[in-house]
Each structure stands twice: as structure tokens, then as C-alpha cells.
Amino acid sequence: MNIVFSTNPDFNYHDEESEVETLAPEKQKLRVSIERHHRGGKTVTLVKGFVGTDDDLQELAKKIKTKCGTGGSAKEGEIVIQGEIKEKVVALLQGMGYTNSK
Numbered sequence: 001m002n003i004v005f006s007t008n009p010d011f012n013y014h015d016e017e018s019e020v021e022t023l024a025p026e027k028q029k030l031r032v033s034i035e036r037h038h039r040g041g042k043t044v045t046l047v048k049g050f051v052g053t054d055d056d057l058q059e060l061a062k063k064i065k066t067k068c069g070t071g072g073s074a075k076e077g078e079i080v081i082q083g084e085i086k087e088k089v090v091a092l093l094q095g096m097g098y099t100n101s102k
Helices: 054-068 086-095
Strands: 029-035 044-048 072-075 078-082
Touching: 029 086, 044 086, 054 072, 054 078, 054 086
Parallel strands: none
Antiparallel strands: 029 044, 044 078, 072 078
């Protein structure tokens, strides 16, 4: 919800999205998959299901991209890694303490 202006003098703006707390790696249920559709003919590895702040999501994506030696992006709880490297990503996440949801 975007609030631009309120005439209520007692209005207290409360942004719920900023209060998302990052779960511990062992409590995360991440899903790793391969996607080819709507990617301009490119194959990507998707990591979905991350619960936490955007900063923590960006940090996890950076670690994965560095370890895999590839590019990618992270936004809205989803990490997109270039290439078809599902097994490598799953192994990295498990090494960091994350669980794989089937």
C-alpha cells in the first residue's frame, strides 16, 4: 500500500513489509528449479521460497553467483542464476545449512 497523503492528524504510517525477519538457514524451505520459458531462449536456475529481508536475499544471491562463477539477480524472494546448474546450487545451499523443499 502506498500512502501519499492523509488528512487524519492521528494517522500513524506503518510499513509491514520492512518488518520481515530472516529465518535461519535450517528453517528455510528453498525450492531450486530450472526454467526456460520467458527468458529469451536462455536457461536459468531459480531459487524460490526465501523468507527474509531483501538485503539478506541479495547477500545469498551474491554468494551463489560467486561460487558458481556466473551472473544472476535477486528480487521479490526469488534468486535467478544464469545457466542450468541446479545440482551445484542445491549442493551449495545444503553446504550453507539450507534445506531443499521437494
